[in-house]
Amino acid sequence: MAMDFAVLFDMDGVLFDSEPIHERIFSEYAEELGFAFPPDEYVRLIGTSSVSQWRLMKERFALPGTPQELSDAKMERYKAFLRAATGLDPIPGVPELLAGLRTEDVPFALASSNTTDVIEATLSAIGLTPLFVTYVGGNDVTVAKPAPDIFLLAAQRLGADPARCVVIEDSTNGILAARRAGMTPVGFENPNSPGQDLSGAALRVSTLAGLTPARLLALLPD
Structure with a gap:
């Protein structure tokens, strides 16, 4: 019998352990711009869009340029890192879960x-490009x-009922977005995404290894 769900x-912190890289590049760019942003405050930015992050930085530190220009400059640095790096892998358990799905x-x-463009660069760097036919980015909404x-558009593109969607997230903002979309979130407790409130998740896991389609399906309401 087919499994009726999606x-x-x-991506960041779920498919690829990128949050420490993002934070380092963010901090280096902030230093170039003449300000410092405390790590304990940075954790609240996890899961939000780069443009919204830099809108906040511009307001707080009176930075030159638009939030989009600031975001683009930071993300160009991140994409350059991805192009230059070798041996980058998905988070353990991800390939097996995708194969099971x-x-x-x-x-x-x-x-x-x-x-x-960042999604495509990341998928290429960690070797998952062939698997993700459908993806939605912050620039799509x-x-x-x-x-x-973002989640509602992704479900629409899959032709899936939001109520039959499981979302795997590692951030407070992601869990909130999934709940607001009427979906069932799984919270991945990634130690490199600290300070996140995953209490709204239907299931919290410290590893993605061992997650199976059947286990995810069981989280959905009858």
């Missing part, structure tokens, strides 16, 4: 606050997480 994946014909998509728009 799975949506966040494909075997069971369960549709899945990527739904990230990153723009689609007007409002990023914690608004539900």
Whole structure:
């Protein structure tokens, strides 16, 4: 019997352990711009779009340039890192879960606050490009997480009922967005995404290894 549900994946901190890289590049760029942003405050930015992060920085530190220009400059540094790096891998458990979903014909998509060019660069760097036919980025919607728009658009592109979608997230903002979309979130407790409130998740896991389609399906209401 076919499994009647879909799975949506966040990217940073779920498919790829990128948050420490993002924070380092953010801090280096901030230093170039003449300000410092405390790590304990940076954790609240996790899961939000880069443009919204730099809108906050511009307001707080009176930075030159638009939030979009500031975001673009930071993300160009991140994409350069991805192009130059070798040996980058997905988070453990991700390839096996994706293989299981494909075997069971369960549709899945990527739904990230990153723009689609960053999504494509990341998938290429970690070798997952062939697996993700469907993905939605922050530039595909007007409002990023914690608004539900990204997840709702991803479900629409899959032809999936939001109530039959499981979302795998590692951030407070992602869990909020999934709940607001009427979906069932799984919270991945990634130690490199600290300070996140995952209490709204239907299931919290410290590893993605061992997650199976059947286990995810069991989280959905009858």
